[in-house]
Amino acid sequence: MKIQDPVCGMEIEPQSAFAKREHMGHMFYFCSQSCVDQFDKAPHNYVMTSASTGFNAQRNLARIELSVADLPIVRPATELEATLRALSGVDQVTINVGAGLLRLDYDPKKINLATMTNTIRTAGYTLDGAQTRIGIENLRCASCVKFIEDELKSTQGVLNATVNIATQEATVDYLPQKTTLADLNKAIETWGYKPRAATSEAPVDKQEEAHANEYRKLMNKFWFAAAISVIVMITAYYQIVPVLRDLSMDSLRLLWGVTALLTLPVMFWSGSDFFTGTWAAFKHRSANMNTLIALGTGAAWLYSTFAVLFPSVFPEGTSEPFYDVVAVVIALVVLGQALELRAKGQSSSAIKKLLGLQAKTARVIRDGKEMDLPVEEVLVGDVIQVRPGEKVPVDGVIVEGSSAVDESMLTGESLPASKKMGDEVIGATINKTGAFKFRTTKVGKDTALAQIVKMVQDAQNSKAPIARLADTVSGYFVPIVMILAVWTFVIWFVIGPQPKLVYALVTSVTVLIIACPCALGLATPMSLMVGIGKGAEHGILIRSGEALQTARAIQIVVLDKTGTITKGKPELTDIVLSDQSSVDRDHLLRLASSVEKVSEHPLAQAIVEGAQVYKLELTEVKDFEAIPGYGVSATVENKNILIGNLKLMNRENIALGSLEEKSKSLADDGKTPMFIALDRKAAGIIAVADTVKEDSAEAIKALQSMGIEVVMITGDNRRTAEAIARKVGVTRVLAEVLPEDKANNVQKLQAEGKKVAMVGDGINDAPALAQADVGLAIGTGTDVAIEASDITLIKGSLKGVVTAIEVSRATMNNIYQNLVGAFFYNVLGLPIAMGLLFPFFGLLLSPMIAGAAMAFSSVTVVANANRLRGFKPRFNAR
Secondary structure, eight states: OOEEOTTTOOEEOGGGOSEEEEETTEEEEESSHHHHHHHHHOGGGGOOSOSSEEEETTTTEEEEEEEBTTTTTSSOHHHHHHHHHTSTTEEEEEEETTTTEEEEEEOTTTOOHHHHHHHHHHTTOOBOOEEEEEEETTOOOHHHHHHHHHHHHTSTTEEEEEEETTTTEEEEEEOTTTOOHHHHHHHHHTTTOOEEEOGGGSOHHHHHHHHHHHHHHHHHHHHHHHHHHHHHHHHHTGGGSTTGGGSOHHHHHHHHHHHHHHHHHIIIIITHHHHHHHHHHHHTTOOOHHHHHHHHHHHHHHHHHHHHHOGGGSOTTOOOOOHHHHHHHHHHHHHHHHHHHHHHHHHTHHHHHHHHTSOSEEEEEETTEEEEEEGGGOOTTOEEEEOTTOBOOSEEEEEEEOEEEEOHHHHOOSSOEEEOTTOEEOTTOEEOSOOEEEEEEEOGGGSHHHHHHHHHHHHHHSOOHHHHHHHHHHHHHHHHHHHHHHHHHHHHHHHSOSSHHHHHHHHHHHHHHHOOHHHHHHHHHHHHHHHHHHHHHTTEEEOOHHHHHHHTTOOEEEEEIIIIIEEEEEEEEEEEEOTTOSSOHHHHHHHHHHHHTTOOOTTHHHHHHHHHHTTOOOOOEEEEEEETTTEEEEEETTEEEEEEOHHHHHHTTOOOTTHHHHHHHHHHTTOEEEEEEETTEEEEEEEEEEEEOTTHHHHHHHHHHTTOEEEEEOSSOHHHHHHHHHHHTOOEEEOSOOGGGHHHHHHHHHTTTOOEEEEEOSGGGHHHHHHSSEEEEETTSOHHHHHHOSEEESSSOTHHHHHHHHHHHHHHHHHHHHHHHHHHHHHHHHHHHHTTTHHHHOOOOOHHHHHHHHHHHHHHHHHHHHGGGGOOOSSOOO
């Protein structure tokens, strides 16, 4: 049985331990002298109740062990250790780089786990742990977002939590060994909200059904409140109603008593969420948007009821009720919520489009029989038959047949891709011509489409830094409004005209009702949801709101050369014949390709593929010999052939004539020239190069026109690098950069005080992608690069970089419009509600108009966010 070293956490066999110590009745085993020395200095630090997490009763310190996925990769662990030690409340930090483990001793009274994990993430590391999404029913209060987030973060074992009012979901990272889903649900219920399954993870039809049910529920509440409002309005304005204006005051008071009873179900059914939300906030000694509406309508109802029951208590002319304010305000606010919900449904159309691409059934071959099964029942290893015109249901590899498959949903390529035995096919792509069978490799949530959907959903549920600011403002907003309402009441009651009490009540209620923190709270998440979805439609997968916000301010884009600017694969570019050549171009290429077919040199395949393009038939090769550092020699069609560099030609004393000058010209263009000699006479040159992608120059020009400096970084020699740079219009080149130095070069550019984006596709680009302010990975690149990036470009085109920045700028502009609109609505609305216009124009704002303004300010924000759905990029990246 293995046990843990108490210092570093490494698992070791007791019999093979480096040393052991006994302390307080416990035996401890160690893997190294370093661990023994640390233990001997302070053995009481390591006495705990659990091997991985625990509590030291003597020192009141909690201990937790975290698994860090990329501990050895990002940067030296000493930086992380120093950063964590600097946090108030952290006592000791122990890092085991080899095992990828981080152990923290901390005071839970001074610091919580969420703060420490955020520090780790900010340093560029990824924590291992579980993640879940929890739906929150009827979450429409912007100021509640921060309250629920803080409650979740304070729950033991929670690493991080974000609540998104636009999707009505909480995304929680947590340690399963320290907390349960029931604990997370309880934290949400504490604030008066009911947790439910996250609808974003449900099929499209289920999402739409849940959305329709919620909309129908709100509209039913509105129509009920509206019907009662009509009756109440008639009794409120009895002076203009023929029958009512002739009634005695006693009869009117009886009628008002009936309206008091009629408004009760409006308050406690149509407006039930406002009062339950207020009570939950009150229990936490806080206030939210629900508090404002509940206080405003509740105060109006209580005043009106007292005025009806005890009219003699009130000054003359102040004993008429305001039940119309109660019913109409609640009706209008609920209508606003319903319209807002419908607009939100349009905002999430991008996710629905992606989910709609999934095939519903698959034709599975089991035990030699074909059967149609729901795609959810397909297993890894199943063989599936796909016929022309059908969708590929899941990911897999072709085992029989061939076809052309339309992969435009994933890569954006309009032309179908040829597929043959051994090629990979991706779920949701469309089979065009032939029929084939394939063996499944990924099903369910592991498919490429499911991963894309998850990435988009994660990004939509994340927060941009500007959203955190809006949430904070919304948290302070409600108490400030309540204070303003009290001031308003006092000022009008003391110095206002008669009837003072009526004026004081009406203005204070109007202040409570017109204030709208929701518009502020919705301003960012709604635009993020639409913007990130729009990016996904154009082949841009944005990992988080923070990446979207940062991309707007990018000043330098660093492009890795190989695989980013260029295709990342050498191709045949030139065939040059010598003046005395005895063969033509095709014959020379056929001879060279026949030799290179046997060679293992990386450039040999490019020559062979070049011959295949020209449909040349290769011949048999004899006496093949590889000459390391020089080239190859062989006999083909009874001709002795040499293929190699200048050193090989000089060694064999072969006169090159004008070929040497031509080779220098080719090299200046970034190509690799290879000399060919037949029977010891120079026959020509074949040149290969990693060619530039067709649209790289156009994309770079577009970036430069946006005011962004483009820098190329490569490990190639300067001559080759500058040749490529000239072709694509890049003026600043970082050449001969070792893979491990790419991140340092990005850091130097950041030291110039500029925001830097890095675009790459390889494993060696991962540290630079992580170092950059925004990392963009080419989707055709390696998984490591994609994992380290903030934005993934599904298509391998640099035009995607332009589109990503355009999406970022359009989304952030929309967010600023929303925030400015919401801010000015409240800044202008509150003073008018307090009666600022009354001394000058004799105008007072009605609480009913205030309720309508408050309800429709949120609808306006959502409608403005939906304008992003009409975004058109400069290039069609898909």
